[in-house]
Amino acid sequence: MNxxxxxxxxxxxxxxxxxxxxxxxxxxxxxxxxxxAARTRAAANSLCAMAPAGSNLAAPKTYVADLEQ
Structure with missing residues (x-):
């Protein structure tokens, strides 16, 4: 897979x-x-632990109901 x-x-x-x-x-x-945000950050941390070398993972704070962010 590419x-x-x-x-x-x-x-x-x-x-x-x-x-x-x-x-x-x-x-x-x-x-x-x-x-x-806390659950997404925890999920991202667990993914980082299992990711192969060279993988990229981003978990930006995104909550569409909060227009100020």
């Missing part, structure tokens, strides 16, 4: 997190998005 960058919404739990685990293990770069 290296790709994938945006995963709802990535802090459930199907989004499972999808992120599979894709990062396959060598994809991941942008992880979730409503709860």
């Amino acid at each position: 290296r790709k960058t994938t945006v995963i919404t709802g990535g802090s739990s459930g199907l989004g997190l499972v999808t992120a685990r599979h894709l990062i293990a396959a060598g994809h770069d991941i942008i992880l998005v979730g409503r709860d």
Whole structure:
């Protein structure tokens, strides 16, 4: 599989997190998005621990209801 960058919404739990685990293990770069910053950060930390060398993972603070961010 070619290296790709994938945006995963709802990535802090459930199907989004499972999808992120599979894709990062396959060598994809991941942008992880979730409503709860603490849960998204925890999910990103767990993904970093299992990511192959050279993988890129970003988990920006994104909550669309907060227009001030």
